[in-house]
Amino acid sequence: QVHVVATGGGLVQAGGSLRLSCAASGLTSSTYAMGWFRQAPGKEREFVVVINWSGDRTYYADSVKGRFTMARGNAKNTVYLQMNSLKPEDTAVYYCAAYLDPEPGPGDYGVDYWGEGTLVTVSS
Numbered sequence: 001q002v003h004v005v006a007t008g009g010g011l012v013q014a015g016g017s018l019r020l021s022c023a024a025s026g027l028t029s030s031t032y033a034m035g036w037f038r039q040a041p042g043k044e045r046e047f048v049v050v051i052n053w054s055g056d057r058t059y060y061a062d063s064v065k066g067r068f069t070m071a072r073g074n075a076k077n078t079v080y081l082q083m084n085s086l087k088p089e090d091t092a093v094y095y096c097a098a099y100l101d102p103e104p105g106p107g108d109y110g111v112d113y114w115g116e117g118t119l120v121t122v123s124s
Contacts, residue, residue: 002026004115006096011121012086018120020081022096024113027077033099034079035111036070038092038120045095047107051079059106064090086122093117 008020024034035050048068051058055072069082083090096115104110 002098002113004096004098004113006094006115006118009094009118009120011123014086014088014122014124016086016122017082017084018086019083020094020096020118020120021078022081022115023075023078024096024098024115025077027098027100027113029100030076031102032112033102033104034072035097035099035104035108036081037095037097037111038090039095039117040089040092043092047109048094049081050099050104050106050108052104053102057103061107083120086120088122088124091120091122093119 003025006022031053033052036048039045049060049070051070067085095117097111098113100112
């Protein structure tokens with residue numbers, strides 16, 4: 001059984017930073033990509049960033065480019081999302097995702113496994 005577990009959400013003031021972590025387990029393939037999506041209240045879920053299976057390629061949504069950084073950990077099943085210069089409009093439930101496609105493209109919604117969300121609240 002596949003599990004995708006995200007942690008690290010919380011409350012932060014505008015301009016602050018947070019780091020989210022996500023670990024995937026139970027995948028039979030070792031060449032899977034991972035990504036982050038978010039859903040703000042009253043809005044649809046939107047793509048944030050995706051990283052390929054080897055960790056050397058990432059694609060970011062324009063809204064977070066230059067502020068957020070996604071990376072794979074030494075344990076390839078773990079990824080991190082470093083969020084800096086947070087804005088109130090970044091407030092959302094953040095979802096970690098796993099793709100069986102090792103090389104998804106930017107804005108790829110073809111997720112195979114979703115994790116439970118973690119809430120990020122940015123106060124003004």
